[in-house]
Amino acid sequence: MAPVHVERTPEGFVASNERGAHLKLGSTTEEGVFSPVELLLIAVGACNAVTVEPLTAQRGHRLPRLAVTIDATRAEPTLLDTVTVTYEVELPESLSPEKFAEIAERVHHRHCTVSRSLEKGTQVKLILPEA
Template structure:
């Protein structure tokens, strides 16, 4: 089970902490040094894709020279995002590596990225109050 604790900090912002002690600061778009909740969602989509694509491509014998991505979405309503677009920036060592990368990236997007699949399928979010 994935578990993250989110709490208000003494400075008035918010901090998300995982069981391994990693922290991410959360706040509004006008604060320096923090992610907004929407940015964290986009980072989760990108992170899920990239941490899956890279080792699967390498496992097939192709180490990518450079691998990065940009993840974007626009709000289409006050509380709703439009489509999320993942754009890879990749430098490959050969045509064969590019073919492998494209195949792997497509499969990861369609089937193996838990975050992206959950968004596409509309995972239920439940509320539990004390």
């Protein structure tokens, strides 16, 4: 997996990847930026949505509309409790709500790296400069 980079610039914090994408981030009080927690929620929702799309398409079902809203509750001021992904879809006649739910559940439990990592409690290690 290619690393991402976060750096403080004169304009604020910017995240970037090796493909040239840049994203402003900061606190929840700053205009025009995403907070780190919002980025986590985006990662969960995007992972689910961009994985559901090709799986439904492979089965011959083009979703006329696909969106997700992601929310979270806090267990403590600095700890999330439950992250909720709410699908907003328009299903084609060829795809029942039950079949879509089955695909979305499979994505969440088997294919979405972000959701699976959060549920498994992936370790985060710090590498600090030596003194």
